[in-house]
Every structure is written in structure tokens, then in C-alpha cells.
Amino acid sequence: MSKPDATLPISSPRAAFWLGAREAARVPMAVMAASFLGFGTLIRDLDWSVWLGVYSTISTWALPGQIAMAEMAARGAPLASMVLAVAFINARLMPMVASLLPQVRRPGMSLVVQYAAAMIIAATTWAGVMRRLPDLRTEVRFAYLTGYGGALYAMSPFATAAGYFLADHVAREVAMGLVFLNPLYFMLLFLAGPGNTGRWLALGFGAALGPMLYTILPDWSLVLTGLLGGTAAWLIGRRRARHG
Amino acid sequence: MADIPYTPVLAITLAAVASYLPRALGAFLSGRIAASSGVIEWITCVTYALMAGLVARMILMPIGSLAATPDWMRTAAAAIALAAFLAFRKSIGWGVFAGAGALTAMATFLNGT
Numbered sequence: 001m002s003k004p005d006a007t008l009p010i011s012s013p014r015a016a017f018w019l020g021a022r023e024a025a026r027v028p029m030a031v032m033a034a035s036f037l038g039f040g041t042l043i044r045d046l047d048w049s050v051w052l053g054v055y056s057t058i059s060t061w062a063l064p065g066q067i068a069m070a071e072m073a074a075r076g077a078p079l080a081s082m083v084l085a086v087a088f089i090n091a092r093l094m095p096m097v098a099s100l101l102p103q104v105r106r107p108g109m110s111l112v113v114q115y116a117a118a119m120i121i122a123a124t125t126w127a128g129v130m131r132r133l134p135d136l137r138t139e140v141r142f143a144y145l146t147g148y149g150g151a152l153y154a155m156s157p158f159a160t161a162a163g164y165f166l167a168d169h170v171a172r173e174v175a176m177g178l179v180f181l182n183p184l185y186f187m188l189l190f191l192a193g194p195g196n197t198g199r200w201l202a203l204g205f206g207a208a209l210g211p212m213l214y215t216i217l218p219d220w221s222l223v224l225t226g227l228l229g230g231t232a233a234w235l236i237g238r239r240r241a242r243h244g
Numbered sequence: 245m246a247d248i249p250y251t252p253v254l255a256i257t258l259a260a261v262a263s264y265l266p267r268a269l270g271a272f273l274s275g276r277i278a279a280s281s282g283v284i285e286w287i288t289c290v291t292y293a294l295m296a297g298l299v300a301r302m303i304l305m306p307i308g309s310l311a312a313t314p315d316w317m318r319t320a321a322a323a324i325a326l327a328a329f330l331a332f333r334k335s336i337g338w339g340v341f342a343g344a345g346a347l348t349a350m351a352t353f354l355n356g357t
Contacts, residue, residue: 052253060260062263064295066259082259083259090263098271115268119264121270176348178344180344184339187322190299204296207297208300214301222298225294229293233289233293238282
């Protein structure tokens with residue numbers, strides 16, 4: 001690990017691209033590959049084709065929304081409810097892209113390139129690239145982003161397909177364990193993230209409201225869970241932050 | 245499973261659009277606005293609640309093959325995942341591995357399905 005104020009001796013975009021790809025190809029890629037592997041087994045479990053899983057990964061590339069989409073579609077939730085849930089889940093990508101792009105783009109860079117780069121920004125890319133920016137010269141930062149995000153993006157459809165076919169070649173109980181990776185991964189991911197009163201409450205309210213509302217109003221329960229539980233938690237958290 | 249009045253391709257495509265729009269909006273707004281932290285914290289809380297609801301539903305009332313396992317087994321496996329996560333200094337990898345492994349082991353040996 002380099003010091004925060006050190007500049008890596010990298011001057012060519014090509015070298016920065018490969019540095020990004022190499023650094024992504026460690027823990028981040030292993031974790032992401034395992035989670036897309038789990039998504040592949042989930043798609044198999046729902047009796048969809050492998051192409052649907054791969055298509056979802058290539059076109060969406062934001063796993064929480066993909067899992068919500070597949071789960072809700074398989075339960076027959078209305079399209080509008082599913083799209084709204086996915087939009088809320090992925091709304092967090094907006095501030096990520098808005099905060100990362102200005103730090104990596106060069107003056108006069110084409111808009112097409114910038115909007116294409118937004119596609120390879122997901123939570124993992126954002127966290128990994130943001131951490132490295134202070135070490136990189138401005139001219140090579142965009143290349144680093146494309147190497148880092150591109151490597152993760154390129155791996156994901158293969159992991160999805162691998163999980164899909166793996167599910168057919170292991171014992172039924174092992175396949176169940178692989179499907180169970182999906183909720184476990186996100187349960188722990190959210191518990192591991194930076195917490196504050198509002199976020200902890202949101203997790204608690206959501207976990208309680210989700211199954212409860214599903215029994216009353218299955219079609220819209222997740223959207224309501226997010227809006228009611230999240231807004232209440234946010235309001236309480238804000239009040240606590242002001243008075244505490 | 246429920247009858248789906250639409251094709252998976254349509255669901256996937258619309259979900260993809262709903263995922264790219266915030267990215268495009270972020271690219272559009274980048275450098276133009278200082279993203280207001282209050283709104284972003286609200287979005288974060290909504291996402292946390294929504295995902296927690298989805299996770300709880302997938303553990304407590306799953307569809308697909310997991311529906312064949314008893315509730316206590318999935319709850320116990322999730323608790324084991326949480327315990328391993330905490331025991332191994334908040335390691336997501338070990339937690340997930342322990343929880344999925346526990347579910348597989350229980351489903352195999354306890355014959356509860």
C-alpha cells in the first residue's frame with residue numbers, strides 16, 4: 001500500500017489501465033465473482049435460461065437490483081412495482097457516478113465516453129477507484145477506472161453462467177447453499193458498511209416490514225418497505241444527529 | 245410460482261433501464277451540483293430498508309428450491325453466517341461461506357426437507 005500523498009510512477013494510460021485491471025483482479029473480483037455466481041444459481045433455480053441471466057448481468061450490472069428483479073418477477077409482482085424497487089435500489093449509483101466522474105475525466109473528453117464509463121461504475125468500482133485516486137496523476141485516472149471497472153464487468157457474465165451450470169452439477173443441497181449466498185451476501189454487506197443511527201434503523205425496519213407487508217400487500221410490499229421504513233429511519237436518524 | 249403476465253426479457257430490460265438512468269443522471273449532474281447530502285442519506289436509508297426487506301423475505305419465505313427447507317433451518321444458517329462474520333472481524337467472505345455451508349450441511353444430514 002502506498003502512502004496517501006504518494007504519486008505512483010505511472011505516466012501512460014496503458015500502464016494505468018493494466019494497474020487498474022490487476023488491482024481489481026484480487027479480493028474485489030473474487031467477492032464479485034462469487035456473488036454473480038450466486039446470481040447464476042438463483043436464475044437456474046427460477047428455471048430461467050442461462051441467457052436471461054447473462055443478459056441481465058450485461059445490461060444491468062448492479063447485483064442488488066438484479067436479484068430484486070428476478071425475485072419479484074418470479075413472484076409475479078407487477079412490472080411497475082418491480083421497476084420502482086430497482087430504481088430505488090440503484091438510485092445510490094447516481095451520487096457515485098456524479099462524484100467519481102469529475103475526478104477522472106480529462107478536459108474535452110467526449111460525452112459518449114463519459115456516459116459509457118458510467119456503466120462500469122458500481123459500488124465495487126466506485127470504492128476501489130476512489131481509494132486509489134490520490135496516488136494517480138489526473139491524466140491516467142480515467143484509464144485506471146476503465147481497467148478496474150472493465151475487468152470486473154468483463155468477468156461478471158462468465159461468473160453468472162458458471163453459477164448457472166454449477167447448480168446442475170452439484171448435489172441439490174449444495175445448489176441450495178449457493179442460492180442462499182444471495183440473501184446472505186447482502187445481509188452481511190449492509191451490516192459491514194458504515195453505519196449511523198438512520199441506517200441501522202433502516203435495516204431493522206426493513207427486515208421487520210418486508211415479510212410483514214408481503215403477507216398483506218404482496219405486490220407492492222418491497223417498495224412500501226423501502227419508502228416507509230427508510231423514510232422513518234432517516235427522519236429519526238436526522239433528529240438524533242441534531243439533538244445528540 | 246405465480247403466473248407472470250410478462251416475459252422475463254421485458255422484466256430484465258426494464259430493470260436495466262432503471263439501473264442505467266441513475267448512472268446517466270449522475271454523469272449529467274457531475275460537476276454541476278454539489279450533491280446534497282440530505283437527499284443522498286434519504287436514498288441510502290430507503291435502499292437499506294428495501295434490501296433488508298428483500299433479504300428477510302428471501303430467508304424467511306423463499307421461492308424456488310429453498311422453499312423446501314424448514315424455516316428454522318434457514319434462520320439458523322443465517323444466524324451462523326452472522327456469527328462467523330462477527331467472529332472473523334467482519335469478514336463477509338467467511339460469513340457467507342459459513343452460512344451457505346451450514347445450510348448445505350443441515351439440508352444434507354438432518355434430512356429436514
